[in-house]
Amino acid sequence: MVPLIDSHCHLDFAAFDVDRKQLIEHCKALGITDIIVPGVTCETWPRMLKLCQEHDIMKPALGCHPMFMAAHPDDALTLLDTFIAQHRPVAIGEIGLDFYHSDTNKVAQLALFNGQLDLAVKYNLPVILHVRKAHDDVLKSLRSRPLLRGIVHAFSGSQQQAEAYAKQQFLLGIGGALTYPRAQRLQRLYRHLPLEQIVLETDAPDMPLCGYQGQRNSPVRLYEVLQKLTEIRDDSLSEIASQTSHNVQKLLNI
Secondary structure (H helix, E strand, C coil): CCCEEECCCCCCCHHHCCCHHHHHHHHHHHCEEEEEECCCCHHHHHHHHHHHHHCCCEEEEECCCHHHHHHCCCCHHHHHHHHHHHHCCCEEEEEEEECCCCCCCHHHHHHHHHHHHHHHHHHCCCEEEEEECCHHHHHHHHHCCCCCCEEECCCCCCHHHHHHHHHCCEEEEECHHHHCCCCHHHHHHHHHCCHHHEEECCCCCCCCCCCCCCCCCCHHHHHHHHHHHHHHCCCCHHHHHHHHHHHHHHHHCC
C-alpha cells in the first residue's frame, strides 16, 4: 500500500476504546503514517492529548466544535489559549459554524469561531473547519484574516465556494460521502478540483462509506476513499496518494 494520511479522524472517541491499539497497528501495516485527531470540547482535550502521546501516529488538534455549544464553558477561549501554549497542537480544530438547525444561536457560534480564529493567528497555526449551511459566513471571517490556512473538513459545497476557499489557500477534505452512487454532484466536483487542494479523511467513527452503513467507520477505510477518488479522476492512485499526503504534511508541518 502507498503511504496515506487521514486528515480527520476522531480516534480518541470511546467507540475505539475496545480495540484502539490493534486498529493503530492495522493502520500502520497498511501504510497510514499519520492520523489527525481534532478536539471537540475542552473536557475531552486532556484524554485526547494523552492518547496522542501514547501513539505517535495520532497528531492532535485542539478546538471547540460548533455542534457542542452547550458543552463549552464561558472561559473556553482562555482554556484553549492555555492548552495551545502548553501542548502545541498541529492545528486549531475542529472549529467552525453549523447553521443547519433553524434555532441555532448564530451570534454565540460566531463569537466562539472568530475567537478561535484569532488564536490560530496568534500562534500561527492552521485551522480545521466544520462548516454546514454557513460557507458565506465562514469565508467572510477568513477573508478578514488573510494569513490563515487550513482544511475545510467534509467539504460538499459548490464549485464557486471551492474556488473561494482556494483563494484563501484552504484545502478541502473528502471521505466516505464520495463513495455513494447518489453523490454524483460531489463526484463531479472532486473530479475537477486541483489535486493540490484535496486531502483525504474518514471522520471515523462517523460518516461511514457506502456498504458500511450503520457500522462504526474506521481509518482503515481511507484506502477505499482513495480508490473511489482514483476511479473518478484521470490521476493515478499513487499520484493522488502522494499529493494528498503532501498537502497535509505541508499545511500541518508534520
